[in-house]
Structures are given as C-alpha cells and as structure tokens.
Amino acid sequence: MATSVFALEPLWLALLLQALAALLLFLIGAVVVGYLEHKVLAHMQDRLGPMEAIWHGIGQLPADGLKFLQKEDIIPTAADRWVFALAPAVAVVPGVVVIAVLPFGPGLWLTDLDAGIFFALAASGVTVLGTLMAGWSSANKFSLMGGLRGAAQLISYELPLVLAAAAIVIQAGTLSLPGIVEAQHGFTLFGVPMIYGIPHIIGLGLFFVAALAELSRPPFDMPIADSELIAGHMTEYTGMRYAFFMLSEYAGMVILSALATVLFLGGWYPWPGVGLPEGAAGMVLGFVITFAKILVLSAIMVWLRATFPRMREDQLQRLSWSVLIPLGLLNIVLVATAKVWF
Amino acid sequence: MSVPEVVMLATGVVGGAAALLVVTSRNVVHSALYLVVALLAVAGVFLVLGAEFVAWAQVLVYVGAVVVLLLFGLMLTRAPIGPTGQGNELGKAMPLAVALAVFAGLVALIVTSYGGEVIALEHVPPAALGEVLYVAWALPFMTLGFLLTLALIGAVVIARREEGEGPLPEPDPDEPEAAEASPPDSSSWPQRQPEPTPDEREVSA
C-alpha cells in the first residue's frame, strides 16, 4: 500500500504541514459544499441562487465570511460567557481532526491510523458537545430545547451509523480507511468487480440516513428547526461564532460523505478492479474522483432537504430505535454469515 | 526525559486539574464539561501506553455517549446558569481528609512497589486485540453483551412513566384537563409550589 505523502522528516515539519493541510481541506470542503447547497437548492426551487459575486456567485461564501468577520460579536448578558464562547470551537475541532484520517486519493491522507474508521466515528460524535454547550449556555429556552433535541438525536443515531460501518469492517477485514479502499478494490461479487455499496445496499441506506440525522440535516433538522425553535442552539450567536457553526455543518457533510465514499463507493478508484496511473497523475485523478463522489453524495443530501418536510421528534426516535437499529443488527448478522459462507 | 514521558506528564497534569475542577466546580454543567477534559486526558494516557483501540473506545463511549447522556440528564433536571444551589455545599473537612489519606497511601504504595519500574512501550494494533478478544475472551465478552442488554432493558423499565405516576403537574392555563389528571396519592410527597402565572401576579398586585 502507498504511504502518505506527508511521511517526511523531520517530524515537526510533517506535523505542521499536516495541521495546515487539514485546516485547508476543512475550509475548502466546507466552502465548496456550502456553495453547492446554495446553488442546488436554488435550482431545485426554480430560482437562480447567488449570481452577483464573481461568476455565477462562486465568490458568495468567501464574501459571506468577510461579512461575518465585520459583524459585532454579541454575548447575551444572561449567558454563561466561557461556555458560550467555547461552544463554536468545540463544534469545529472534531471536523478538523477527522479530516486528518480521511483518504482523498492514493497516498493523499495525513495519517493512516490502524483504527481509522473507529477514530473517525468516535471523533465526529464529539461535535454534539458543541451543540449541547451552545444550547445550554445561551440562557434561552429555544436554544436549550435545540440542545436537548440534538443530544437525544445523536445518542439514537450514533448506533445505526456505527453498526452500518461495522458491517463493512467485517467485510473488508480492516479498520484502516485506506485499507478498506484497497480491500474494496479487490472485491468481486460472483467474479464481477463490485463496489461494496451494491451488495451492502442496506448498510449504505442505514449509513446515509444516520449520517443525515447526525448532521441534523433535513428531514432530521429538529434541533435547528427554524420555524419552531428559531435555529435552536444557534439562536443567540452572531458574527464569526455563528459562521463556525455553519462551517462545522458543511464540513460535517464533507466528512460523512467522504466516509460513505470510502466505505461503500470504492474510495479513490473509479470502480473496483479499474486501476489508476502511478505517480502524481494518479494522485490528482484519485483526488478528483473522490471529490466528485463526495459532491454527488452532498448533492443528494441537499436534494433530500428540498424534498422532505421535517419529521416529528417522536417519529425520529421511533425510526431509529425500532427500524434502523434492528435493521443494523440484522445487517451485521447477514454480512457475517455471507462472509463465512463464501 | 523522553517524548512519551513529556506527553504523559502534560496529559496527566491537564487531566488531574480537570478532575479536581469536576468535583469542586460550583455549576454541575461545568463539572460535566470538565469531565470531558479529564476523560480525554485518560484517552491520551492510553495512547501513550500503546493501547490505541482502548483510547478510541474511551472517546467513543465516554466523551461521545456517557457525557452527552449526563448533560442530557442535567438539563432535564433543571441546571440553571450560575452556581447551582441544590446539593452543592463544599468545604467539608472529612471528605478532604479521606481523599488526601487515600492519595497519600496510594502514592506511597506505588513509589515503594514500582519506583524503579520502566515500561517498554509497544503499540498494539487493534487487529491483535480483536484476535484475543474474540477467541480467548469470547465467553466473558458474550456475558458482557448479556449484561448490557439487561442494563438497557432495566433503564427503559425504570425510566418509563407508569400509570398514576409522573411529574407533579403544574396548572397550565392552556390545558385545564392536565390539572385534573393529578395522581391521587401524590399528596404525601413534597409538593412543588407552582410559580404564579403572570396574570395571577398582576391580580395580586
């Protein structure tokens, strides 16, 4: 297997470059997916979306960022100052950390952990702490409701997410993300090279639905619910701190789409069994393929937002505990049986 | 001092300070947030010792689930901003003496028994742990799964709202039926005095 392009000497230089690259990838991914959401949502609703900033509004999100920078940073008098100020950072940091283990192409990852997928799921679960902190410290009933809903939602949807990923780990026989991509590259179904997403269609569905709920994306956006909770935990936030929450949401879409790409859609290979050229050309091509897959999945998330109305809180809990989790357990049994059988 | 020792000392100091803040903080939500730091420091110690899988399990189970559950519980049991009045008195001499005695005793024991001991750090890949866990430890592991199932059922049964039980209902002007549904045997329990609604305050003033 290829080693990371960041495996250089001395160590501190490698670490510095890795940190910079993670931050850069985080920002670029978030901005690209944010733009995608603006435009795809707009076209689905038969409007144009941002058109003014540069060509077809591609400068819209950086411009928004500049605007957020100039806004006044308001901390409500009744709020708990420290927790309120720290919450956006707590929401953002896990995203930056998880990017470090995601493979974006052959050799294009910052570190290859032995327990990569486990680490990614563990760290992305920390994001909800930011939601809870923001919801509690805002001293606002709507915010508190948003935080509580976010916590309840995370606890119930972390399980199907992990169960769906566990089935793939059984199939691939490794927890390392590049390892899963390589295992998938050599996977054949009755002699035909196949991505995991086709035989594991249940797992893919579970993972995608649970990812939507983890991200509080519609139709699972009860913690934010603009029309009833006035954006929930984000109600009291202004300026850069609000922008941090938006960044963490878009980066979360990138991260979970990237995880789905690695687990189910063959990672940086166009199709299992189809190789990439060696060297830099392969890296660039691999990066383009991975990013294209990520964007397609993100576009589907936006599509669902444009299509489905918000669910009710009890429907959400029922869906997780009495449909998704039993299905996830059944999926693991099926996959393990099939793995031993064939 | 080697790199692992420096990392270990740093995480130890951060974790120890956070743990102290957990038990001394005047606000329970702050305590829970300090607990996050302390548990992350424990995960850091596992990483330094080479137990990678245990470290990530610590992050997933404790920081991701247990602390979120704790915060959820705190917010459901009223956790106002600012010092929490209820059950938060500090400065008792006895617990402090006991804790200091325990600490002194443990440190003396550790230094005499393991003073010169040196750990040869080795990294255990998760695959090795998995091979041991599902072969040599298979039976204890299944027992653990059984225990977790029992705990899940137990928690659901305990927390379920039963007939004739429930919160002491506060009179709600929008739903007059809610006040009538008060459980008949709740009179022996300490009644929570409902806050006067704004209309009532105006009438009394």
Place this chain on the structure above:
Amino acid sequence: MAAVYPLIFAALLFSVGVYGLLSRRHAVLVLMSIELMLAAVTVNLVTFWAIAGDALLTGQVFALFVMAIGAAEIGVGLAIIMLIYRNRASVNIDDADLMKY
C-alpha cells in the same frame, strides 16, 4: 517510560473521585465521581498490562469491560435519578430517604 507516572495519575483521579463522592450531594455529580474512579481503574489496568506485557492483553480487555460496565451503570443510574427527580422534584441524594427509617 517510568511506570510511576500513569500510576500516580490514576491514584490522583481515584482520590479526586473519592472526594467528590463523599462531599457532593448532587446525584449526577456523584455519578460523575464514580466515573472518575472507574477511569482511574482503567488507567491502572492498562498500565499494569504495559508493565507485565501479557500476551492475552488482559489489561486492555479488562479496561474495555470496565468501560462497558461504566456505560451501563450511567444508563441505569441516570434512569433512577430521572425517576427520583420526577417524583420528588430534587436531585439531592439526601432527599431520597423514603426507605431510610
């Protein structure tokens, strides 16, 4: 690496947990103190595994078991606290004395 560092860290966590358990009256804080003590136990288990270099990885496996039991304990404990709060409008463990006398 000297073995005393993680062991003393565990001892500190444990005694802090003891202090919290004895001095605080908020039920959730008592649970948190127990969590600190359990964390100290897991640190000790992993450290002793690192010292002994056991081929069966007993310390790590036991640390995982302690974690699972700690999570189960939090689940059941919080359910009980919820029930007490629902019936008595208090999370002070001194108020839960109905079966005391």
